[in-house]
Amino acid sequence: MDAIAQYFKFAERGTNLTTEIRAGLTTFMVMAYIIFVNPGILTAGFGDADPAFSFAALAAATALIAGIMTIAMGVIGNYPFALAAGLGINGIVAFTLIGKGLTPAGAMGVIVLEGLVITVLVAVGLREAIMNAVPLALKRAIGVGIGLFILFIGFANGGLIKAGSGTLVTIAFPSTPGQFVFLIGLIITVALYVLKIRAALIISILLTTLVALVPPVLGMAAVTTLPTAESFSLAPDFSTLGKFDIAAVWNLGLLTAVLTIFAIMLTDFFDTMGTVTGVAEEAGLTREDGSVPNIARVLGVDSVAAWVGGLAGTSSNTTYIESAAGVAEGGRTGFASVVTGVLFLLAIFLSPIAGIVPGVATAPALVLVGYLMFTIIRDIPVGEIEDGIPALLTMILMPLTYDITVGIGAGFIAWALIKLVRGKMSEIHPLMWIVTAAFVVYFLQDWLLTFGASTPAA
Numbered sequence: 001m002d003a004i005a006q007y008f009k010f011a012e013r014g015t016n017l018t019t020e021i022r023a024g025l026t027t028f029m030v031m032a033y034i035i036f037v038n039p040g041i042l043t044a045g046f047g048d049a050d051p052a053f054s055f056a057a058l059a060a061a062t063a064l065i066a067g068i069m070t071i072a073m074g075v076i077g078n079y080p081f082a083l084a085a086g087l088g089i090n091g092i093v094a095f096t097l098i099g100k101g102l103t104p105a106g107a108m109g110v111i112v113l114e115g116l117v118i119t120v121l122v123a124v125g126l127r128e129a130i131m132n133a134v135p136l137a138l139k140r141a142i143g144v145g146i147g148l149f150i151l152f153i154g155f156a157n158g159g160l161i162k163a164g165s166g167t168l169v170t171i172a173f174p175s176t177p178g179q180f181v182f183l184i185g186l187i188i189t190v191a192l193y194v195l196k197i198r199a200a201l202i203i204s205i206l207l208t209t210l211v212a213l214v215p216p217v218l219g220m221a222a223v224t225t226l227p228t229a230e231s232f233s234l235a236p237d238f239s240t241l242g243k244f245d246i247a248a249v250w251n252l253g254l255l256t257a258v259l260t261i262f263a264i265m266l267t268d269f270f271d272t273m274g275t276v277t278g279v280a281e282e283a284g285l286t287r288e289d290g291s292v293p294n295i296a297r298v299l300g301v302d303s304v305a306a307w308v309g310g311l312a313g314t315s316s317n318t319t320y321i322e323s324a325a326g327v328a329e330g331g332r333t334g335f336a337s338v339v340t341g342v343l344f345l346l347a348i349f350l351s352p353i354a355g356i357v358p359g360v361a362t363a364p365a366l367v368l369v370g371y372l373m374f375t376i377i378r379d380i381p382v383g384e385i386e387d388g389i390p391a392l393l394t395m396i397l398m399p400l401t402y403d404i405t406v407g408i409g410a411g412f413i414a415w416a417l418i419k420l421v422r423g424k425m426s427e428i429h430p431l432m433w434i435v436t437a438a439f440v441v442y443f444l445q446d447w448l449l450t451f452g453a454s455t456p457a458a
Contacts, residue, residue, distance in 0.1 A: 001017060004017065004335065005017065008020070008074075008078055008333040008334055008335045009078065009333060010333060010335075013285070013332040013333055014332065015330060015331070015332040015333060017335070019329070019330040019331070019332075020080075020330075020331055020332075020333055020335040020336045020339065021335075021336075021339050022199050022202060022329050022330065022331075023080060023326035023327070023329040023330055023331025023332075023336040023339075024080075024326060024331065024335070024336040024337065024338065024339025024340040024343070025202055025339060025340075025343065026199075026201050026202045026205070026325050026326050026328075026329045026331075026365070027080070027082050027320075027322060027323055027325055027326030027331070027336065027337075027340045028082070028339070028340045028343040028344065028354075029202065029205050029325075029357055029362060030205070030322045030325040030362040030365055030366060031066075031082055031084060031320055031322045031340070032343075032347065032354040032355075032357060033359055033362070034062060034066065034084045034085060034087070035059055035062050035063050035066075035344075035347055035351055035354060035355075036059065036351075036355065037087070038058065038059075038062045038084070038085040038087075038090055038314060038315065039055045039056075039057075039058030039059045039062060040055070041087075041090050041091055041094050042058055042090060042093065042094045042104075042314075042315065043055050043058065044094060044095075045091075045093070045094025045095045045098050046094060046098060046104045049098070049103060049104055050103060050104045050105065050243070052104075052239040052240055052243050052313070053104045053240055053243070053313060054237065054239070056236075056237045057237040057238065057239045057240045057313075058240060058313070058314065059351060060236035060237055060238055060348050061238060061240045061241060061312045061313055061314045062084065062085050062314045063344050063345065063347045063348045063351065064236075064238070064312070064344075064345065064348055065084075065085070065305070065308060065309055065312045065314050065317055066082070066083060066084035066085070066317065066341070066344040067341045067342065067343075067344030067345035067347075067348070068308075068341070068345075069083040069301065069304070069305040069308065069317050069341075070082045070083050070084070070337050070338075070340050070341035070344060071337065071338050071341030071342065071345075072301050072304075072305075072341075073298065073301045073302070073319070073334065073337045073341075074333075074334030074335060074336070074337030074338035074340075074341060075334060075338065076297050076300070076301050076334075077294070077297045077298040077300075077301050077334055077337075078294070078297075078333055078334035079276075079280065079285070079292075079298055079333070079334055079337070080279075080283065080323060080326050080327055080331035080332060080333060080334065080336040080337055081275075081276065081279065081298065081319045081320070081323045081337060082319070082320050082322070082323045082326070082337055082340045082341070083301075083302065083305050083317045083318060083319050083320060084317055084318075084320055084344075085309060085314045085315045085316070085317055086268065086271065086309075086315065086316050086317065086318040088267065088271075088402070088403065089111075089264060089267060089268065089315055089316045089318070090315040090316075092264060092267075093107045093108070093110070093111065093315045093316075094107075094315075096260075097110055097260070100252055100256070100260070101251065101252070102248060102249070102251070102252070103245065103248060104243070104313070105243050105244055105245040105248065105313075106245045106248030106249060106251070108243060108244035108245070108310045108311075108313050108315070109244045109245045109246040109247070109248055109249045109310070110249050110257075110260060110261060110264065110310075111244075111264070111306065111307065111309060111310030111315055111316045112244050112246060112307045112310035112311060113246060113249060113261050113307075113310075114261045114264045114265040114268060114306065114307075114316070115268070115303065115304075115305075115306030115307025115308070115309070115310055115316060116307050117261065117265050118265055118268060118269060118303040118306055119300075119303040119304060119306070119307065121269070121303070122296065122299045122300050122303045123300075125296070127269065127273075127299050127303070128295050128296050128299060129431055130273075130431050130435055131273055131276075131277070131291070131292075131295060131299075132291050133429040133430075133431040133432055133435075134273075134277075134290075134412075134432070135387070135415065136289055136290040137380050137381060137387035137390070137391055138387075138390060138391065138394060138411055138412070138415060139277050139281070139290035140281065140290065140376050140377075140379055140380045140391075141380055141390065141391035141392075141394040141395050141411060142273075142274040142277050142278055142394055142404075142407070142408060142411075143274075143277060143278030143279075143281045143282065143373055143376045144278075144373065144374055144376050144377045144380070144391075144394075144395045145274070145278075145394050145395040145396070145397070145398035145399070145404070145407045145408075146274055146275060146278040146279075146321050146324075146373060146398060146404065147278070147282075147324075147369070147370045147371070147372070147373025147374040147375075147376070148370060148374060148395060148396070148398060148399045149321065149370070149398040149399045149402075149404065149407075150321055150322075150324060150366050150367075150369055150370040150373065151366065151367050151369075151370025151371065151374070151399070152370070152399035152402075153363075153366055153370075154363045154364065154365075154366030154367035154369075154370060155363070155367060156363075157182075157359040157360065157362070157363035157366065158178075158179065158182030158183075158185075158186070158359075158360050158363035158364065158367075159172055159174075159176065159178050159179040159182060159360065160172055160174070160179060160182065160183075168400075176221070177215035177220045177221055177222075177223050178212075178223045178358070178360045179360075181208060181211050181212045181215075181223050181358075181360045181361065182208075182360040182363050182364060184208065184211050185204060185205075185207070185208030185211065185360065185361055185363070185364035186363075186364040186367060188204045188207050188208060188364070189201065189204035189208075189364040189365060189367070189368050190364075190368065192204050193368055199329065200329075201325055201328055201329050201365045201368065201369075202329060204364060204365060205357065205361055205362055205364075205365055208360070208361040208364060209224065209356060209357050209358070209361040211361075212224045212358050212360065212361055213225070213226070223358050223360060224355075224356055224357070224358040224361075225356075226356065227352030227353065227355065227356065228352075231352040232349065232350065232352055236348050236349065240312060240313030240314065241311070241312050241313065242311065242312075242313075243313040244310050244311055244313065249261075255448075255449070255451060256449055259445055259448055259449055260449075262441070262442075262445075263442060263445050264316070266405060266438060266439070266442050267403075267405045268306055268316055268318055270404065270405045270408045270409070271318055271319075271404045271405055272299070272302045272318055272319050273408070274398075274404045274405075274407075274408055275318075275319045275320065275321050275323070275404070276292060276295065276298055276299075276302075276319055277290065277292065278321070278324070278373060278376075279321070279323050279324045279327055279373075280292045281376055282324055282327050282328070282372060282373050282376070283327045283331070283332055284332075285332065298319075302318060302319050305317035305318065306318065321404075322366070322369075323337075324369045324372070324373055325365055325366070325369050326340070328365075328368070328369050328372055377395075385418065386415070386418050386419065386422065386424075387415075389414055389418060390410075390411040390412070390414040390415035390418065391411065393407070393410040393411050393414050394407045394408060394410065394411030395407070397410050397411075405442070408439075409439035409442060409443065412432065412435055412436050412439055413436055413439055413440065415432075416428055416432060416433065416436045
């Protein structure tokens with residue numbers, strides 16, 4: 001145990017083995033949904049195009065790659081960050097790329113290529129350099145925006161927010177067992193945290209899961225059920241491994257292929273930047289200027305995870321904002337990630353157990369984590385217009401668009417524009433000019449793609 005403590009620097013970061021195990025378990029519990037959600041999204045888009053991409057095979061591969069890459073993050077990066085198939089990117093793979101005429105294997109080829117591009121950027125130091133060039137106020141705004149995003153996801157998963165009629169979103173007044181389970185869980189979570197109960201988040205998830213088992217007993221619709229013996233599998237299906245086709249990517253046409261890879265790469269690039277910066281800030285692991293020590297290792301693992309996800313047929317794997325749940329439980333080192341990763345590997349065979357915990361049981365924890373990350377706003381000089389407007393756009397657009405990259409892009413463009421208008425070009429780092437231009441291209445991608453729509457490859 002002493003060797004583990006020394007390797008992961010428990011004493012230096014003010015943590016211990018028990019805390020790290022608890023944090024790793026908490027992160028897994030709020031992330032376990034991806035084992036079922038990722039294959040659900042991919043199979044919805046793929047249909048029967050390729051029998052190898054079955055729900056069971058995708059679920060097994062999702063857990064496998066999440067487990068391997070999260071352990072790698074813990075051992076190599078030594079940060080409490082967990083990785084899994086990225087939400088949003090998997091939707092692009094399942095619907096946008098398939099809609100462009102690619103096969104499932106061809107869509108995974110796109111992911112392999114964009115992952116390799118990001119890996120090259122990490123290898124030459126450009127990804128880290130860009131992160132270091134971002135102003136401190138924007139880094140903190142990214143953390144706050146992610147917090148609001150997590151909080152929004154929590155309320156949405158809890159069933160209290162829905163698409164409105166005449167409004168983009170509206171409240172869904174509680175009427176179903178799932179909504180009441182969420183509300184009870186939220187009360188439990190806040191009460192435990194306010195009382196400063198150790199392991200508040202994991203206890204709240206477990207207690208809320210028990211509450212979720214009650215409705216069927218009362219004759220109401222089930223929120224979750226206990227697994228049957230038949231639902232366990234000792235022979236996982238790994239038929240998606242190696243199912244990618246890079247050559248098929250160029251059937252899109254050169255311009256379409258390049259812009260598609262660029263757009264996904266930019267999403268992958270800045271989603272990770274936002275997540276790592278925000279979660280590390282919440283953990284108190286950043287320097288005074290907001291930079292993250294030894295970030296190159298973290299970015300290296302994350303970039304490899306992108307193309308490894310493509311190789312395995314699960315879509316790009318990326319660092320998850322839900323890692324903040326483990327940080328809220330005290331996780332400060334990579335050992336928490338090792339615990340999360342091992343649990344993902346066990347879930348390949350024991351996924352029904354993970355399936356007991358419904359989304360409404362983990363949603364209250366996300367709401368509390370969102371609040372904790374939101375408190376970073378106290379350190380942002382919002383009264384200074386050069387920082388305030390970009391920070392506002394960054395913070396508010398993440399939850400409103402369900403897209404971290406959109407929030408970051410809007411904030412970057414606004415920051416550079418205001419500096420330019422005020423005649424402060426010298427304060428804009430050259431890399432910020434490059435990134436801002438890249439975001440302009442990103443936001444104009446649909447318009448630019450119209451130029452390549454009529455020129456498919458032969």
